[in-house]
Amino acid sequence: MPSTTTPDALTVATGTAIVNLLLPHHRTAGPGHAAAEAFPHQLRRITDFVREGAPVVFTLPAFPCKSPNPAKVLGHLPDMGERLSLTFLDALCRDVERIHPPGARMVICSDGHVFGDLIGVTDGHIDAYADELRLLISRLGLTRLSVFDLRDVLGHLPPQERRAHVDEHHTPTLEALRAEIGADGHALALYRGITRFLVEDTADHPGTRSALQRACRRRAYGVIRRSRAWGDLVADHHPHSVRLSIHPQPVGAPKFGIRLLEAPDAWTTPWHSAALRRTDGTWTLLPSATGEQQGRLIHHEGRPSHFEQVLGA
Template sequence: MPPLNKGTSTYHVIQGLYWRDSEGRLLAAEGSNSHTLYEMWPLLCAEIRSNKGLMDRVELPSGRHINTLRITAYIPALENIRLSFPPGRQHEELITRVAEIKGLDGLILGVLTSRPKSLAGDRFDTWAEHFILLETQFEPFAPLSLSSHPEHRKVSEQVAGLFEKKLKNASRDDQWKACGRPNFINRVYGYVQKSQPILLCLPAFPCKSPNPNKVGGTMPDLAEYIALDVLHDFVKDICKLYPPGATLWIISDGHVFSDCIGVDDSKVDAYDARLIEFYTEKHPAEEGTVSALQFKGLRDIFMSNSDSFDSFQKSWLTSAEVLHPVETARTDASELCRKLLLGVSQADRGFIRKCIEEQEPHALQLYRGQTRFMLEDLTMLPSVIRLSNKQKKKTAAMVAQEMISRNQAYSNLVELLLPNYVRLSIHAHDNAGPKFAVRLLPKSMVRPIESLEDRHEPISTCEFQIPTPWHNSIIKVEGDELMYLARAEVAKKAVEGPAFEGSWVDSPAGGFFGIKRQTMVLEEKASIVIATAPLPAMMAEFTATIRKDQLMVLVQGGMCP
C-alpha cells in the first residue's frame, strides 16, 4: 500500500473480498490484505459454518439478502490489518465481521472487515460494506499456472504483446519485463480461461482545464477524439485475435475533482455528454459484439443500483466534510457522490498532512508537484485571480492536498469495485502492476511541444509523462506531417508574431488550432547601403535577409550608370 494510503474508511478495514462455494472451499480472494485470507481461511470458514444460524439477515429490494456475522474467534492473521490504519488507530481492539451474498450461480461472495472498536457500529459503514458486495465486479478467476491450457496462455500473451506495442507508455524505472508483463498476462488470463470478454478500465477524461491559456474551450476537442480513437483501435485489435472480444471502461473522474479546480458540475456533465455523443456517432454499436468503449462516472457507480442506493439515508453523512478550496457551482447529486466516495475509500487527511509536514519523500514530492501544477491551472479563476500572490500559493497548496486525498480515494474505490479488470492509467507508473501506464496520443501522430519554433525537437520531459488532452490543445501546422500537443497560449503567441498566422478551427472531428507559416518574413528591416568610389559610376548593394527553412538569401544589385 502506498505510504499515504492509510485510513479507517471501508476500504482500509477490508481484509479482503472472497468467493467460496456452499461447502466452504475458498475459490478466490482479492484486496490489499487478501493474502492473509488464504492463511486464515480454515479458522475463518469453521467460524462461519458453525455460526450460520446466528447470522443477521438484511433483505434487499430485489428479494436478495445479505447475511452478516461477527467473528469472535481469535485468528492471529487478522492483526495484519492494523498496518492499514493511521498510527493513532493501530492499537485499538478490532471488531471483525463477515458479510455474504449468494451469486446467481450459487457461489457465495463475501467481504471480511476488521474495524477499530471505537468506529464499529456506524450505520454508514454497514451500508458501505453492503454497497461493495453489491457493486464489485470481482470474479472467481483462476490464476495462470503451469497446468493452464496452452492456447489460453498464448492468447493472453498476445494481448500483452498488443498492449506493449500499441498503448503502453514506458517509465524511467520500467518494470514491465521484470514483473509487469506476467501480472498483465495473469489479469487477461482470468477472462480468457472462461471465454469472457476481457475487461479493462481507465480513469480519465474528467473535463477541460479551467485555464484558457491551456485549452481552446470547455468541450472535448480533437485531442480527446484522437485519444478515443486510439483506445477504440486497441480494443478492436484485441477482438481480432480473441473472438469473445474486450471492453475498455472509461471511468470519468470529472466529478471527483471538479469542485477543487473551479469547474462547475454542469460543465463536467456537458463535457461527458459530448464525449459519449461523439464516440457513439463515430463508432455505432455493432449487433452481436461487445462495445469497445463504455463510459461511467461517480453517479453511475453510486446511484444506478436500487439494491444499494435505495437503502442509503443522507442523514448518515450529515457530518461528512467535503472541502471546497475554490468557488464552483455544485449539483446536489454530484456533491452527494463526492461524500460517498470519501466515506467509502478516502485516506486519512490528517495522516497525509503529517507525512507532508514531516517531509516523507514520496508525500513531499507529490505535494510540491501538485501545488506547482494547481497554481498554474487555477490562476485565471475569478475567485483566484483577485487574490494576492501569497493567497494564490496558499489556495494552490490547499487544492493540492485535497487532490491527493481524492485521487487516492478514487483509486481505492476502483480497486474494490473492479479488482479483476486490467487497470490502465494516464499517469507515470513503473508498469509492475496492478496499474499500467498508457500513451493516449501516439508518437507517430502527435508530438508534445513548448513552442512552435522548436516543434521539430522532442521534449525530453515528455518522454515518460505525456501531457493530457484535457490540459492542452492540438495544433496543426500547414505542411507538417505531425500534429502538436501544447498549451493554447503556444498557438496564440505564435500568431501574434510575424512568423505564423492562424486561429482556432471548429471541426466536426474536433476543434484545434490551425496554423500556417507566413510566406515571407523579414527578420530585420531591409537595409540599403550606398557606397561611393572615385569612379564615375556608383555601386549600390542591396541586401535583404529572408528566413525560409533556415536559408539565408543575399540579393545584390549591379553597377549603376
C-alpha cells in the first residue's frame, strides 16, 4: 500500500527530531523537561530549513572574552573550556546531519566588543580572544562553526565609535528596560544574574562592597541594553536563523538556552571559569582559584589550559 505520510508531515517530523537533539542541553532555570512541541519558535524555524532542503543555521551570541578576574579564569585567551565547548557545538551540528543530510552550521556571535567598556576588558584582549577562537576552529577542523563579531558590522570604525553607534541606533531606552525588569520575572532573573557576574568579575575595587554592588547594578542595565542591540544586529545579518542563548531561557521562549559544559549552576560559562578534568574523565567548570585547590594546572602549547583533579585534594 502507498504511504499515507505526507511530505509536510515528514518535514515536521524531521524538525521535531532536530529539536529533540537540542533538548538534553537546554539551559533553563525552570523546572523539569518539556517536549519538542513546547518550543514553537525553534520548531518553526528549523522546519523551514528542512522544507527548503537547506542547512539549519544556528546563531549563538556568546564567547565574548575572558573574565577580567584572575581568580576565575586562567588568562585572557581561550583555553580548554572553549576547546571543549566549540567541539561540542560542532558535534551537535554533525548530529543534525544524521537526521537532515544538509546538516547545520553554527555562527558564534562573539559579543565582547559590544560591552567591553562595561565589563572592564580592553579591546586588545577582546580582539585577541576572538582571533584565537577563529584559529581554534580552524586548527580543530570544526568546519560547521564560524565567528561573527562587531568588526564584521562596523569594522571601519574604532571600537569606542562602534559602541556609540550601537547605543545611538539599536539599544532600547533605559526607561523601557527598567519597566520590563520590574514586570517580567525572566528579565529580572537575567538582570540579577548579570549583576552578580559583574560583582564577581571585579578583582580590585577600592570602595565598599555596597558601592560596588550599586555600580554593578547600573552597569548591568547597560550590558543588557547592548546585548539586546547585538541581538537585533545579529538578526539583521542572519534573519532566518535559530536563535540560541547561553543564558537560561524559559520553555517556549524565542531563544533556546543551551548548556555548553557541565557546571555547578545554570549561569556558569567557559569564559567566566576554568575547566577541571575529574578523575573519572568527565569535565566541569569552576573558578580557577577553586581549581588550584582541587587539581594540578595543565599547560597546552605553552599556556595554562585546565586542571586535572588530584585524588584527596
